[in-house]
Amino acid sequence: MGADWYVIHTYSGYENKVKANLERRVASMGMEDKIFRVVVPMEEELEVKDGRKKLVKKKVFPGYVLVEMIMTDDSWYVVRNTPGVTGFVGSGSRPIPLQEHEVHMILGKDLSGTPELPRVNLTVGQEVQVVDGPFEGFSGRIEAISPERGKVKVIVSMFGRDTPLELDFTQVSEMK
Numbered sequence: 147m148g149a150d151w152y153v154i155h156t157y158s159g160y161e162n163k164v165k166a167n168l169e170r171r172v173a174s175m176g177m178e179d180k181i182f183r184v185v186v187p188m189e190e191e192l193e194v195k196d197g198r199k200k201l202v203k204k205k206v207f208p209g210y211v212l213v214e215m216i217m218t219d220d221s222w223y224v225v226r227n228t229p230g231v232t233g234f235v236g237s238g239s240r241p242i243p244l245q246e247h248e249v250h251m252i253l254g255k256d257l258s259g260t261p262e263l264p265r266v267n268l269t270v271g272q273e274v275q276v277v278d279g280p281f282e283g284f285s286g287r288i289e290a291i292s293p294e295r296g297k298v299k300v301i302v303s304m305f306g307r308d309t310p311l312e313l314d315f316t317q318v319s320e321m322k
Contacts, residue, residue: 150243153235164230180221183214199316
């Protein structure tokens with residue numbers, strides 16, 4: 147019987163606490179042979195506030211924690227009775243494991259060790275202010291976003307005509 151990934155529901159905001167509690171319980175109860183990994187899926191997002199860039203980690207699924215385990219009555223009991231856990235996700239009395247493609251979709255980056263590019267809260271058509279560089283103070287509209295390069299193409303009105311600028315994500319800020 148192999149290990150599967152299961153989703154447990156927690157009180158929102160307690161995901162990291164549940165992870166720590168469960169890892170402690172696994173060690174103290176000798177369940178290392180049945181419960182292997184506990185993961186709070188996170189992603190990095192580039193946040194730009196007041197012209198300052200900041201890489202922040204955000205929970206992908208607030209209120210949920212993933213557990214890789216072999217499902218037995220004992221392992222189910224240990225996880226289910228961990229403080230902060232409200233239950234397993236699934237129908238009926240038995241939890242349903244995630245399918246392999248779901249695990250790869252959710253954890254692919256975490257398991258491979260290659261970091262994903264940070265997400266940015268910018269969209270095409272959005273009005274932005276240039277906050278850094280020679281065009282600081284100009285405002286314009288986003289025409290294209292290149293997350294793989296960390297660049298954004300902004301159309302600003304300069305000398306009475308629309309002029310495209312290629313800027314770093316960190317050089318623009320959302321209009322207030």
